[in-house]
Amino acid sequence: VECYFCKEDCPISTTILTSCYHRLCQTCITRQIEVCIQDERTYPPKCCGNKLQINELHLTDRNLHQRYELKVREYDTPAPSRVYCYRCSRFLSSSFATIASYSSDGDLERNTKLCSTCSSWTCINCKLADHPGKPCQETAEDRVFKLLTKQKGWQTCPICKAVVERNGGCNHMICRCTAQFCYHCATRWKQC
Template sequence: MDENWLTVAQAGEDDHRYALALSNGAELQAQSANQRLLEDPAFMRTLATPSPDPAIRDDAVFERDLASTMTAPLSTRPPSPSTSSQCVICGDRLRAQRSFRAPCGDQYCHGCLRDLVQATISDESLYPVRCCGRPLVERDFLPLLPSALRTRFQIKSRELGTPAMSRVYCQNPICSAFLGSSEGSDGDMVCTACGTAVCPACKQIAHRREKCVENAAIQDLRALARDQQWQTCPGCHSIIELNYGCYHMTCRCLTQFCYVCAVPWKNCLCRQWDEGRLYITAQRRVEEEMGPRAVAAAPDIFQREVEARAEQLRSSHDCVRHSWRRRNGGARCEECSWYLRDYLLVCLHCGIAVCVRCSRNRLL
């Protein structure tokens, strides 16, 4: 086997491990010697000589094709046999019997599908399991999961499918099992795991023969929400705080509404953004792109870029369909707050910068 082509194959394996770590939020290792060698133009010119091993040559062509798709805007990738047979998360080539096709057309290998479901169990913002804003059909992907994970997801799905303000949990501190919804409940709810009875109205331990008073903690939370001018989602009644961006809110239950008045989006006459928050968003994004050293060295350029970005946000803040391009360099995902040291995906329209998982499975 030619040594150069062996290097290419080994670099491909290193890229695969790196992609899996990136999609799982694991710590990323430094580039291997093989990966650095593939970035050397002199070495790449040596690959022009045909490989004596056709199988290795085919793998090398695939790795180069995959690299070219990762540097192009995602929205401009043309449909092709190579793209349609790759996992959208890790980039692995897929066989029909080892893949899952989402309603949007993206394909997942079974490993990445399993990782997504596992992440959803611990991160409610990923529920319902979705890709490109379209929920995955449970009856289609559940049979592809290991039985233990499938059971855990089905149990958690019952909880996550219940509006947050209606969820009742066992008040035994060593149990805390989800008991169900308080809506339509006539009497105390009894935990089948430990036998603790809970009042569905105040969500505290049952208080027979005593008048129920609404949970003081809930009252305090609602008072704080009023004081801080937080909004309540009209869909699931979760309390939401606006940190940055426009007033177009998309809750984790997928309800879209106006943050000012809580009516369905674009069914009111409220302003669509807060000027102060919009300007802060522009500053943060430009600083992420330029880097703190560049900002300090060229404050005039930084300020001009901020003004230009703020003007862009005023016209494109309400992005209904993101169009992604890759931006190299370390930065923090604006959705999940994970720090990615190598690259993020940036929307060409609204400028939001996110990781691969959030671009596919969290945002609409």
């Protein structure tokens, strides 16, 4: 049968049938998954606008399957709620160990996650190293970066708060979190 993406002839046993009734070869499926892992804007993998379900992909490479499942958890978490290890940058999903402690009057005092890769604790609120018993504080680097952002006229994504620099073209920005916004006023695209 012919692969819908690459147009190569493949044994039917090495293809999948999508919900839109196209046949895709294992090479094209693997390539699409690898691109999704590298670039969130290409997630989820699709054929004819229909999402390819992980169970229909029949990924034979277990490592690729595990990496993809980790990215699915990351991408399916709203960008403002994502927490990355302050030391190694690994995404800390909801399945990671969490410590939350409260003061006697019910205020949240500590909210941290443990990274299983480097064993570091990251504060969920400020996204920096855990600081038990101390409030979140802006670091000197944060202050310098905010000043530089203002001086250079860079903009902040209204969804995930990533700093974005326009290097030409129009004011329509597409952030790595897939949010679309106006570079001029930092509001969602077509709301200004």
